[in-house]
Amino acid sequence: MFSLNHAWKWPVCPLLAALVGFLLSVEAVAEVRGPIPVVVTIPVLKDLAEQVGGPHVRVTSLLNGYENEHTYSPKPTDLVAVRKARLLLEIGMGLEVWVSSLVKNAGGPSLRVITTSRGVELIHDQADVHDGAHHEGEAAGNPHVWLDPENVVIMLRHITDALIEVDPGHTAEFRSHQAAYLQRLEQVRKELSQRMRQLPDRRFIAHHSAWPYLAKRFSLDIAGTIHLQAGIEPSAHHLQSLIEKMRKEKIKVVVSEIQLSQRLPDLLAKETNAHVVVLTTMPGGVAGTDTYLDMLRYNVLQLAGALEAAS
Template sequence: MNVRRLIPATALAGAVALGATALTACAGAGAAGGGADGKLDVTASFYPLQFLAERIGKDHVKVDTLTKPGVEPHDLEITPKQTGRLGEADVVLYLKSLQPAVDKAVAQSGVKNVVDAATLTPLEVHGTSGHDHEGEEGHAEEGHGDEHGHSHGEAAEDPHVWLDPVKYAEVAKGVGAALEKADPGHAADYRKNTDELVAQLTALNTEFEDGLKNTATRTFITTHAAFGYLAERYGLDQEGISGVDPESEPSPARMKDLQAVAKKENVSTVFFETLASDKTAKSLASDTGLKTDVLDPLEGITGKSQGADYFEVMRSNLKNLQKALGTK
């Protein structure tokens, strides 16, 4: 990001030329941000990265997101116009392999400052609790492996790192460092805001640790198997109905397997999410006499979300898990 400076009439010709170059670059950046407002133009691929940019950048940044509220991120399609605007951003934040359309657009954009959140914290391949999943179909489309360890090829790493506050804090540090590099004039503010956010995420981790310490069961069933990192962090067992793709249909064998798991592990609730259909969850719940509730993978915030931002929705997730798992 460049800042406009007034060049005195008596300045040397070389200095005038340098100032003109700076003004041209600033005008180019302003085109992507809706005007030469002096703010860093940041484009985030989806909500968790948008949230970090807004919390860390505050008044120094203007943040746009490729995934609008209510759009399921895995299914995002990007227009040529969006790809063009992407190339005008000062900083692009994305998570490689989560959204194939974004991966392609970023590669074509030519943006200098690109931050791949998948490089900011170690990714893992997650299984579930080890129950028999024979007959379950894998879902390796869009570069993903199945959260149960199956795929139409090698199992891929789980991208849902933001659902673990500890790993999300690591991503936040990387985003903060990227903003400092892109806009060194406000580095101190970015560093301060990053430290504050990391402290809040650390406190949230403690809330989850304490809140899920003593429960009647450690197993939960969810339509979208996005909670592998959360389950690992707090000693829980995730049983996903449909793998990482929340719209995919589970096999009859998988549904039968989940009925057995629910009975054996004293599961009381089948979780669904706000951005995908609850049809499968309600079908399984009806067949097993279980309740349904929301466990939000926080890929977007809408009017149906149980909270207005990341922290509010995560605390709603904690309350819903406590209720479902039988907190003692």
């Protein structure tokens, strides 16, 4: 007997395919006319993209302010966000080792990946290789470039240029936002530089190698580092050598981060009668640090206060 189910199968598939194609085309047109969908790897890039893009961008950060960029593992929602994005902003230099596979698995043909650290003068230290291996095409260097406000000038330029390329109709607005933000950034940098000039003792022990750029900008002295390589526990010998150095040289401040366990900084502080100051490498990591400028102020002022108190 002739089956009605079979009779209706052949026209439904073409109709369904046509309907899906129509809906996708409508969605694509809507995206072009609406805010640019942007995905960023870490919160500092979200803030910078929103500062320049204003109402013309819709930015999703894969990490929040409490997460560790070295140990992060992408979630299913990240795949969806990347699939819809026109731009993906990263720091680069092996900081986000998980990005390449995410882009390969979810990135569409129109997705542009922008490495915002390109052109920054890198600092090379003993923790250059954060995941234990160099990556082809990447310059070896400490990737925490955003902690120097001068590097943010370069990063902001890359972001602005990328937004203009995707949405040239708002070029003047993007350039105006960029210029206004650079003025605010310079004002904060001068304010903080003036504050740091008053410090009698500029030495501290770092939890991990996140702070060379900040230290260089504000003439601070990193006397030692607990974690020489991200994800690898320091040896007992290394910890003991740091304790002996702190006692001998009277180093009284240990800089840690809210994104990391406080166990080892607290151990060193207990053994040497030092003070642990907990900073944040990400906007939003500590209350009152929702923007990059808030985070920069918080870190520098908290560190200055700790160094003064220890003198």
